[in-house]
Amino acid sequence: MTNATRYWGEIMSDRMVPLSFRALLNWVFGEVQSQNSIFGIGRYYRHAGKAIKFLDAEIELPCGPAAGPHTQLAPNLVAAYLTGARFFELKTVQTLDGEDLEVAKPCIWAGDEAYNVEWSTELRVEQAMQEYIHAYIILQLLARELNLGDPAKFVFNMSVGYTLEGIQSEKIDNFINGLIDASSTAIWANAIADLKANMHLFKIVNSADIESLSPHVCSSIALSTMHGAKPSEIEPMLRHLIGNKGLHTYLKMNPTLLGYDRARQLLDDVGYKHLVFERSAFEHDLQFADAKAMIERLLAFAKENDRQFGVKLTNTFPVAITDDTLPGEMMYMSGKPLFVLSLSVAMLIAENFPDIAISYSGGADVFNIHELYETGISPITICTTLLKNGGYYRQQQISEMWQCGVQPSKLSVAKMAALLERVTADSHYRSSNHYKKQKAGGNLPQHQCFSQPCQRGCPIEQDVSAYMYYAERGQYDEAMRIVLERNPLPFITGGVCYAFCQDKCVRNHCDDNVSIRDVKLQIAQRSTVRTIAGIAPNGKxxxxxxxxxxxxxxxxxxxxxxxxxxxxxxxxxxxxxxxxxxxxxxxxxxxxxxxxxxxxxxxxxxxxxxxxxxxxxxxxxxxxxxxxxxxxxxxxxxxxxxxxxxxxxxxxxxxxxxxxxxxxxxxxxxxxxxxxxxxxxxGESAIGVARPNFSSCDTHDKKGILEVVQDDDAKRCLHCDGVCENCVDVCPNRANIALHIEGLTQPEILHFDDFCNECGNCTMFCPYDGAPYLEKTTYFSGREHFENSSNPGFCLVGDEVLYRQGDVVEQCRVEDLEGALRSIVEYVIDDYSFIIPKEGE
CATH class of the missing domain: 3.40.50.720 (NAD(P)-binding Rossmann-like Domain)
Incomplete structure (x- = not known):
């Protein structure tokens, strides 16, 4: 087992430390002012279209993050809103919470499809409520302050599980009541007081806006039926939520409704014959005949109570762990193989209940979400796609492509069947082992780590990023000179090379690798350069x-x-x-x-x-x-x-x-x-070709944009040597930060300890054989956290710095530090001070 596959709490604490509201407020608006970004998100979605009706309100867009790693902390919810999410499924809460909920770490693997061994929130239920109320307030403020949309037209949907006793307990009942109306909670009162004391942070928001903030965080709820939920308790739990709590209610249903044989066939058809799951799990779970009768009763009950009852499709799918993908014996599958299962369940439900509300989360992404919506399914949430390169920016592409103001149509089984037929024939939905070839290898440098995986995968180390830059701009002569610098056979390699570089292309985690070989051939064919000037004879x-x-x-x-x-x-x-x-x-x-x-x-x-x-x-x-x-x-x-x-x-x-x-x-x-x-x-035969200046490169604008291969595919290059930040993008908690420090060639990655729960997702997408959450310079908010870790990094102690570098642990003045560490510490103090706890936070 590598250092990236430790169990939680062994060396570095995996417990997240939520920000106080005042700290959250200072971070959000401090970063806006100093960095023109929020939690590293520098591109915002601004809704300019119409909204649609949803339940008893309106919503600008019926899409956003699914209950899971992207809806656990307030910063997650802020990042999602900034990139266009308007429907948020909050992470499930249950009575077993916080430190009592043991979760093996790492808990996420998203190399192709995705798996996890986490389930409900890792926070205490009281902390989860705090995070959701804080986020609900901040989003309303951001909508006004940054003109992102209507502050009343986004929706939080809470989620609870897994037993009747649990959801009726004082702990969960307080949680539900607090989100129905937060105005009577101390969390709300303290947040409003902090806002009134910090009005200087705003340029647009005024006192009247603070007074008009809505405390009604949630009017809807989803009941999760995994992790031992008894079929016999499902209906009583739903009746409690509808009748006693007055909530619009969705039942999260499981793929097991399909039956073992149908599920096995669907997964086999798209190449997942290797997945192991037991027939007994299907037999012990809720059966469709029972579900059908229950749904009929609940639809009538909800109507009597003037509430909406619907289904959420689907929970993740439990499969056996047969290798070292994740620790433990069982993991939960999501992503593209879950898509065929969830869509099949949707067809089954729609065939029997053509007027029921179906919410969806099972492998949705930019390549299928709009077709899903056309089937009548709404709202739709995403998760696996957000765990990959581009991260939250993938939400922004979906939002910007959405046809605003179009109400969902009546459920169409025919459209669902056509979509299922399309995806099962699409190679992108098939099992792939490409992740095994993705790594370029090598130790992860602590500093200045950005490199081109494609270049490191090429036997002659061609500067792919540079010639892609020129080719994208139609500067084929400049591109050809870059090619010839390392490659004396541009036409042959452009036509018949094995293209090892393409195996390492970061876009393999997005859509398809850049067609590097084809672009090289285009460069050779379109360039007028056919020699190398300035060669002096050596007389030999x-x-x-x-x-x-x-x-x-x-x-x-x-x-x-x-x-x-x-x-x-x-x-x-x-x-x-x-x-x-x-x-x-x-x-x-x-x-x-x-x-x-x-x-x-x-x-x-x-x-x-x-x-x-x-x-x-x-x-x-x-x-x-x-x-x-x-x-x-x-x-x-x-x-x-x-x-x-x-x-x-x-x-x-x-x-x-x-x-x-x-x-x-x-x-x-x-x-x-x-x-x-x-x-x-x-030996070396350098010809002295100048590389392009990537400072004007629009790579950041490409992040999260998924595209099919183009005729001129150079524009899809992400220029990883100039702007990598994979570990920043794929972290659901925004625990990895890119610091753009003047004087350094590349940004520095700073790991923020308080936000990290050691999910390990950044390890998969780092092109090195490294784990950024364990190996990158880490900022600790206090000495206790520093001492509970083996990470390289620092914390501020008065006017001094306590730091760890290798086996050395010392405390000194900032000016006594050296190299990149000094640059990072000075930058945090001078330009990123909003992450430093202030007195009272």
């Missing part, structure tokens, strides 16, 4: 025997060093083994010819139909001799019928001949690996 000669990829690359690199190069190939055309093994590329010869033209423009003499049988003459005529003809051909040239690899290496060494490609590697190699072999043999 070189012979390259073998005109395959290794030989062509070697000749190119030698010419760049100033050699007078002769390239000899025994066949009529260059290309070597490429022409024999690649049969499905009709343009291969044209790619070879184009790269040959670049060679000849560099001054390389290309001689085809040239069989060299006498190495001794070559050795006397040329200063350097390189063999790129394969081990078998080299042995034959030496007159050795069978030779071990070591024998060939020794023979080449004695003759002062350099082997390249297959003969050197002792294996068949790809085109790009042939080029890497040439680089290794020839």
């Amino acid at each position: 000669t070189a012979l390259v025997i073998g005109g395959g990829a290794s030989g062509m690359a070697t000749a190119h690199l030698l010419a760049r060093q100033g050699y007078a190069v002769s390239l000899h190939e025994r066949a009529e055309q260059l290309g070597g083994i490429l022409t024999k093994v690649i049969k499905n590329e009709p343009n291969l010869q044209s790619y070879i010819d184009a790269d040959r033209a670049i060679l000849e423009n560099l001054g390389v003499t290309v001689v085809t139909n040239s069989q060299i049988d006498d190495l001794s003459a070559c050795l006397t005529r040329y200063d350097r001799v390189y063999l790129a003809i394969g081990a078998t051909a080299f042995a034959k040239l030496l007159g050795i019928e069978k030779a071990a690899h070591a024998q060939l290496i020794e023979a080449a060494k004695e003759l002062n001949i350099t082997l390249i490609g297959e003969a050197a590697a002792q294996k068949k190699t790809s085109v790009v690996e042939c080029i890497a072999s040439a680089w290794q043999a020839v």
Whole structure:
């Protein structure tokens, strides 16, 4: 087990520390003023369209985060609202809470589909109520202060479980009552007092706005029926919520309603045959025949009470843990495989209850949510998609694409069936092991960590980000110069490279990898650059025997060093083994010819139909001799019928001949690996190409924007070496912060200890073999938290800094710190001071 897969509480506390309302207020509006962002969200959704009717109110958009990791803390809810969420399913509460609720950590895995081993809120119920009331107030303020929308047209939907005794307990009853009307709670009173004492934070909000704040946080509730909820108690719980509490009520139903055989078939059809789940779970859960009769009774009961009863589809799906994905024995599946299950349950419900309200959360994302809405399902919430690159900004894309003011239509089983048929035929909904190839590897640097995974995955380390930047802007000559800096065969690699780089592309976690190889070919074809200027002859000669990829690359690199190069190939055309093994590329010869033209423009003499049988003459005529003809051909040239690899290496060494490609590697190699072999043999041949200035790059505006592959796909590049911040985006709690510190080449990632519950999600999306939540510089709000952790980081103690760096723990003045740590501490004090607790907070 790695340090990223510890159980909670072993070294670093996984307990989140909610902000006081005053601290939350100072953070939100302090960050707006100093950074033009809030919890790292710098792009806001502003609703300008119509609202729709929902229950007994109006809502601007019927979508937002599902009950789960994105609705646990107030900062989560703020981030979601800023990016366009207007319907919020608050995380489920139950009597078992806080430290009494043991959750194995890490608790989230979202590499392809998603799994979790968490369930209800990890806060105390009283803390959860505090977070939800605080967030409800802050969102109303932000709506006015930043002109984000109507402060009355968003909805909080609370969620409770899992027993009748539990939801009727004093603890949960107080929670429900407090969210129905918070005005009588101390939480509300203290928050209003803090607002009145801090009116200087606002430019638009005034005293009248404070007095008009609505304390009615929730008028609706969802009942979760997982984690041991007894089928016999479901109806009494729902009657209690509808009849006694007067709430519009949704029943969260489970995929088990489909029955084992149907669920097994659906998952098998989309490639999830490896998932293990027990038939007994279906038999012990609520059966559809019983559910149908119960729903009929509850619809009538709700009507009698002038409330709405509906269903929420669906809870996550329990499967066995068969590897080390997460700790424990059972985990809960969500994401794309849950989509086919949840949509199938929706069809089942709609067939029997065509007028029932169906709320939905099961694998919804930008590629299906609008079609879901057209089936009559509303509201719709999302979770798994928010756990991936882009994070909350994925909500913004959904919101900006929404057709505002359009009421949901009547439920359509036909449209649901058509959608199900489409997604089951769509490869994106199938199981994928791509996450296993995603990591570029290496240790995670504590500082200045941004890099291109695609570049690190490429054997010749091409600067993909730079040539994508130029290609996106149509500057193909500049892009071609960047390509040629590391790649002497742009046409061949643009046409037939294995494209290891694409396996590492961050967009694999979003939609599809950028078509790096295709863009490279476009650059080569659209550029006018066909040589490298300014090469000075060095007065030496070189012979390259073998005109395959290794030989062509070697000749190119030698010419760049100033050699007078002769390239000899025994066949009529260059290309070597490429022409024999690649049969499905009709343009291969044209790619070879184009790269040959670049060679000849560099001054390389290309001689085809040239069989060299006498190495001794070559050795006397040329200063350097390189063999790129394969081990078998080299042995034959030496007159050795069978030779071990070591024998060939020794023979080449004695003759002062350099082997390249297959003969050197002792294996068949790809085109790009042939080029890497040439680089290794020839050495550096730098041509001094200037990289673009990424300060004007609009990468931040691309975050969270999911797109299909484009003809000119360069625009989809995320330029990870300039703007990575994956760990920032994917953290539901906003516990990772990007600090843009003047004087540093890249932003610094600061981990905020109080917000972290060690879910581990950032580990999956970090391109290194690292865990940002454990390895990045961490800010601690107090000494106790610092001492309860092994993370590198610091806390402020009066005018001094208590810090940990490796095994060193010291306390000193800020000016006595050195390097990046000093820059971070000074930046927090000077520019991010709103995260530092003030007296009384």
